[in-house]
Amino acid sequence: MALQEASAVAIADGYAQATRSPALVNVHTSAGISNTMSNIMTAAMNHTPLIVTAGNQTRDMLLMEPWLTNVEPEMLTKPWAKWSYQPVRAADVPAAFMRAYAIAVQPPAGPVFLSIPLDDWEQPAASTPVLRSVATQIGPDPERIADFARRLSGAKNPVLIYGSSIARGDGWAQAVTLAEKLGAPVWAAPSSERPPFPENHPQYRGGLPFAIGPLADRLAGHDVGIVIGAPVFRYYPYVAGEYLPEGMALLHVTDDPAEAGKAPVGDSLLCDAVLALEGLIERVVDRAPSKPAEVNPHRMAPHPAPLVGDPGEVMTALELFETIRSVVPDATVLMEESPSNIAELHTAWPIEEPDSFYTAASGSLGWTLPASVGVALAERDSGRNRPVVVMIGDGSFHYAIQALGTAAAHRLPILYVVPRNGEYAILKAFAELEDTPGVPGLDLPSLDFVALGEGYGCAAERAETVTEVQVAVKAALDRSGPTVLEVPILPTVPPLL
Amino acid sequence: MALQEASAVAIADGYAQATRSPALVNVHTSAGISNTMSNIMTAAMNHTPLIVTAGNQTRDMLLMEPWLTNVEPEMLTKPWAKWSYQPVRAADVPAAFMRAYAIAVQPPAGPVFLSIPLDDWEQPAASTPVLRSVATQIGPDPERIADFARRLSGAKNPVLIYGSSIARGDGWAQAVTLAEKLGAPVWAAPSSERPPFPENHPQYRGGLPFAIGPLADRLAGHDVGIVIGAPVFRYYPYVAGEYLPEGMALLHVTDDPAEAGKAPVGDSLLCDAVLALEGLIERVVDRAPSKPAEVNPHRMAPHPAPLVGDPGEVMTALELFETIRSVVPDATVLMEESPSNIAELHTAWPIEEPDSFYTAASGSLGWTLPASVGVALAERDSGRNRPVVVMIGDGSFHYAIQALGTAAAHRLPILYVVPRNGEYAILKAFAELEDTPGVPGLDLPSLDFVALGEGYGCAAERAETVTEVQVAVKAALDRSGPTVLEVPILPTVPPLL
């Protein structure tokens, strides 16, 4: 149960991802589905199989469009749901669920929407719908993957760009094997919502930047690149440039024809990311021996050296994240929606185990806080019982704050860390890139996150020093329920790129 | 500035209504427009002229659908915006605003949506668009209104059903004149979002119930009814019955052809509500003298007699509302989103002045809290400076709680009263009507509204007795900024009808 519908869908999304199974979530007619459209968009980009249902007014009255009717119920969700449907008769509801399930889980997985009039639940079903199983993976065209393998094998200096679909498919092992067989450097695709590769692996080079020119710069010198399980490419600010460095050919593996369609460069292969890794491992020549493993030099580069704080000084984001990482168990799930200090987070907290980091593929705010509730429920239900730490900006915090109430109601061991800089720093960074500094409205009003956390039934504290943070985090880890930890940090506007 | 987009649109809606002028509100690309779709729906049903804009990614990259692209930007808002548009070239942005304005303000007024790619702001405009004025009212077909006047004049026992469009058109005086000339009783249309008539007028009978059978029962005995400025009818739960009592003919005045289209009964006239009142006043026979004014017997009937609390007992909703009404100035703006005790509120607090009550026409939660910010800004900007009191349920409170931060940032004198019953009482009432008692998830988790209010920078208190409430309300009235007042009330599940 959630206090607002945006929370409900993200909770379901987190749960579905962390359990690797589709989830069902119900919201309240048109108002509810409206409130949660942003998180349906995020679920679509996350490729999370969800069946989202909303009630509709009783069929007896729908022609008159009474209060709380979902008018044109199939329209609102069109841009993002894989299928939107209101059964044409009550009797079809069960079979519509079967169809919804089949569409949600087939690749590329994503959310579907069913609108169900109130009185349908009282009507007899047509018949028990037949349970059907459907494919959840597609394999490669054999000739095309052979060609891809040939091109990789023949490259002088290939590079691997891995995406979140590898993580979704539980393919870290295959990703490592291919990288080691090819002896090629590995980048994470820009803004990967789930890390596709161990970030402490010597061949790991970090995450690619999300802009055209800078991304091409990072790939300079390679003659063949292959993107597996990610878009080509997830750009955010527009920085002119060539899509690829000169002389580089790009190969692209995705299980989403739409994604292949809109890529500006690259030859593409439709295939599940992990099946493609396995197919390539079989077919590529072994080049690794001739090439000693480099030491991983730069991952995602941190921003200019963090101020090392004197006691009494406000912490930097990097200091904060390093402090927390040093206190929590290795087996901790990290989640993030703190866009202006994401570089510091990746620096302080490399992801070394699969399924231990989640964020929103869409970049839309309001997903991570409620999604953490779903992830924590999955940790509990699965018996993995890892703690969940959520780094959430003081701007992001408010988009779906209501989920704190659900976290508290379920006594979930989640630590929400709010690095408070009092501004929308990411927007200030964007404004600087666009040469429009001084945009009004980017400073946050005076807010008290401790009170907000307590208001929703969480434990809550404010900490200002390394020691205070250490103590607060340890206390949070000992608690059975959620904790909100507000930590003032030095307000800096990082470069966007 | 708002902390989440749902707030932004409702703030603009409140401001536009309270100033009787269209408002412009900007949200953040697809995520932002998604977050606020529920309040765009409400604005549509409120007939509030709004121009809602959202940025989109730069045209340079839109073909690739980069991060935070609003894909198919004109689709999402389709069910509710009167017009959704992304200019086909940057040069058209100014003229697109002119068209957006023209469409928003023409009857039936409502929200429009413009999607504007990021880089359009740097391009030259085609030319200064010509400022145009458009009609904001439609008049009647003269023959048809003459016929309506004849039918009213010839009725033995006519009844008037007034709707919110009268209030929007500032037509209380005309509504009273017609009622007095006809000597007919006056009902407010079901769930009127703005009172169309002084509730202390002797001819006022209260608000009609929002269900088919019960509504017809209230109108029994009349041979001609006329609905002016409201849907025919706004129903909520389905209760079978005839739409009208036997022998009654219905006339319907609306300026919205879609509303006339979907009415199940009645002959309709397309006309502005206030112009129709004026046209009817001119044409109907004067019947009043022969008929002494009845004393208004029952307005909206209160639910079974309120428990008169012993000291130390929890207050009832009715006691709470009566207590507050007795303390605040006559010239106070009341707003409401507390569906389970709306009957008590109307009983305790009849609306006797125009423009002193607002709620959401859609019944969707999450509108009133932010809308109060817009209304209070309008009170300040207009120099009327009336205080604003918001009765908001402990379930409703969370839907757009972030607007408290905006209220605090602007130091607006709003009193948020949270009658806390710890449950979604309206849903329990609905469940009883549907014979499905015991639905899980309808009790609210433990929440601390004082902390939440403080967290967003409001003053906040908890009060439990009449005296404490009186003291707290007076203190709130003396404050320059917003106050959250939590008051436990007796948890009762009212009958839905």
Add this chain to the structure above:
Amino acid sequence: MALQEASAVAIADGYAQATRSPALVNVHTSAGISNTMSNIMTAAMNHTPLIVTAGNQTRDMLLMEPWLTNVEPEMLTKPWAKWSYQPVRAADVPAAFMRAYAIAVQPPAGPVFLSIPLDDWEQPAASTPVLRSVATQIGPDPERIADFARRLSGAKNPVLIYGSSIARGDGWAQAVTLAEKLGAPVWAAPSSERPPFPENHPQYRGGLPFAIGPLADRLAGHDVGIVIGAPVFRYYPYVAGEYLPEGMALLHVTDDPAEAGKAPVGDSLLCDAVLALEGLIERVVDRAPSKPAEVNPHRMAPHPAPLVGDPGEVMTALELFETIRSVVPDATVLMEESPSNIAELHTAWPIEEPDSFYTAASGSLGWTLPASVGVALAERDSGRNRPVVVMIGDGSFHYAIQALGTAAAHRLPILYVVPRNGEYAILKAFAELEDTPGVPGLDLPSLDFVALGEGYGCAAERAETVTEVQVAVKAALDRSGPTVLEVPILPTVPPLL
């Protein structure tokens, strides 16, 4: 009954227009509604109230989308139907028709679409839907029309621009009265589908051109213009320029808020065209006496002087039209879809009586041929029994040729005249305007219109000289059924403007 669905909708449109009452037309599921979408668009622009229905597969199977399912039946017609709906239960079909009717006939009138699953016809209805009447006209805001009257009265040199809605509302008499009271020249709005004013009236100046600069040129010297019952303005080729001549203010009367919204210039009043004429007649000062009526100098100017044919030479379009006009009765209905020689037609055949000319408001080919069947049926059913003459280009002829079969089956006295120039002359004219001469594919293949006419059961002839045409037309007038008359004309490419 029609042989293809495009014909069915245009037949219904012609019938509805000529009888001034809404029509019902049924087509075959998704294929049928697809075939006729162009004529639904035309009906929308014609403001013809139509209820278009299509069957859909049985509800028993719709979830599986069997053969000939209309998938998403409400989507296809969205851009043009005023309302598209598939009832949510069979029981609603009758009431959905009532709603469809109410929406179709309210201003601005237009087509609506209902999708009805096959098995709905066997189910019981919910109840007899109540017959309701709705407004078919809107009147003016009294203040705004008074202001319009003042501005017209105060003008030094006003000009009237009349549109087709005057004709649809049967308002020629009012149009003449206002013009004569103001003593102002009258133009027909560009490409008026129905003539709004007697073309032989001394104040008539012809039709305005459909391009920005040229249109403004024609209006030079006027200080106030008013458009009544037409868009501002219907442009076709883009010719840069100011929308209005310098110093001219524009007033605009329309009953369509969307039309007022998209006009680039002008202050608008929402009102039925004829009610506006009546309101203005009452309010404007009488200026006529001071100003002697000019002789109508130029109507729609013909293109450079037609070649006067020697015997044995191919006729010009103008000669052809003059010849026909001289033979047919005064009371003949003229219809047109011969875009490249429309100027010659207007020159040869001024419209002097109301309801005696029809063409498509949309400019889309394929409407006039079938619409003539509807018009001729209406002439027969109404007892007016005027002959119908259709001037149809040898390119246009094919778009809905199948309607000839329906004309023949009903033995309708229609004369189809095909001025055969063997090319898409209008496209060649457009290509010249765009400086892209020599576009391939604009010459028509060798076609035999006599054979085609006979194939569909019509009488058919070829005539080449004035005498042959005269004889053939007289023969056609004597026939009880349709005639196709092919006449070779001199292939010239007229200037588009």
Add this chain to the structure above:
Amino acid sequence: MALQEASAVAIADGYAQATRSPALVNVHTSAGISNTMSNIMTAAMNHTPLIVTAGNQTRDMLLMEPWLTNVEPEMLTKPWAKWSYQPVRAADVPAAFMRAYAIAVQPPAGPVFLSIPLDDWEQPAASTPVLRSVATQIGPDPERIADFARRLSGAKNPVLIYGSSIARGDGWAQAVTLAEKLGAPVWAAPSSERPPFPENHPQYRGGLPFAIGPLADRLAGHDVGIVIGAPVFRYYPYVAGEYLPEGMALLHVTDDPAEAGKAPVGDSLLCDAVLALEGLIERVVDRAPSKPAEVNPHRMAPHPAPLVGDPGEVMTALELFETIRSVVPDATVLMEESPSNIAELHTAWPIEEPDSFYTAASGSLGWTLPASVGVALAERDSGRNRPVVVMIGDGSFHYAIQALGTAAAHRLPILYVVPRNGEYAILKAFAELEDTPGVPGLDLPSLDFVALGEGYGCAAERAETVTEVQVAVKAALDRSGPTVLEVPILPTVPPLL
């Protein structure tokens, strides 16, 4: 060049199918795309990769929606185009074509739509878009196909149901190999638009009926069935029953997740049909030797024995088809749109070579006549130069009759045979099934197909006896251009099933 847009798209579809490459086709703005929506739907169901373009008005004026604007150009084609797009700037047109191509050819292939404003062609492109290649086939999930192979191998009495995607993928050889390895009977899926298997193969059993109960009856006795490359199932009339015979499990191979989603029964595998055949051939056990090949007993069963005509009597459809088959070369392409005598056609003319039969997958009329023009052009361009024979009903003939003009203009050797029964026999059959005999309007008016053919520039004849037909067909084969051959047949209403 076509005389109406419905023809243009079907011509392109025929050409694309017969050349196995995508085609580009341009139509005229909203009117044109409207006219052709039915054939876009058919192309979607045919899985034909098409890029359909339409112009739109100049961007200079689009905000005003001038004449012939395609308003909301991306909406109309939504239900059927895989992607509908109007570039957001002229510079994107080339890259939009690249994206359109990529989306059209990826599985499941289908039409895409681009709307291109008139003035875009004069603007500079952003840059030369990179040519990209994309996958046109997907392979199987290896585990899932292994499981399918196991289930087939373990079946006692398996049955193969082959669909048109096998024909599209040029997989007859593989289809035969698998059938022979399994020794299982082969059915064509209901209403297969392209035959998936040689109809003279001893294991071929005919086409399955397109209704629930009857289809299951045909499969009785099998324990495992597999559908490869077709929907499960293409039903047309509703005949209640179980989807499958008792005890039968169904496997389904399709490359379209939507098709897998809406199937009512069966476990599905996402895979290209021919890759699946190859994968299964590798993996299934060889069962053939133990089971002597049955003689093919009944293919698609003919309807009750055809009347053998006395000389002078009207021919039956079966006699007509047998007569033609006996005269034309073996290597003839047959096309069909004569729904009421399709059973007779299949009986008389079994398809024994690949790529020698085409019809519309959608069942929508108006496709085959123009598509034959595309097929004949492809025969000429490819040098295969087979004659094309089109069996087209006297109702179907009119839906896109204009394509005869294009056939004539290109001098294409196509023989259009019109078996004239003077009625919509298929609708009469449907009416009998639905117990609604005597529906009016199902008889065709008096039409002269010879005249119509000649009118469009074809040779044309009427033949009534076997000998006359033989002579006429031979004459047609000797001609370089198209021939229309009208043959009266006995009007019988066949049972629909």
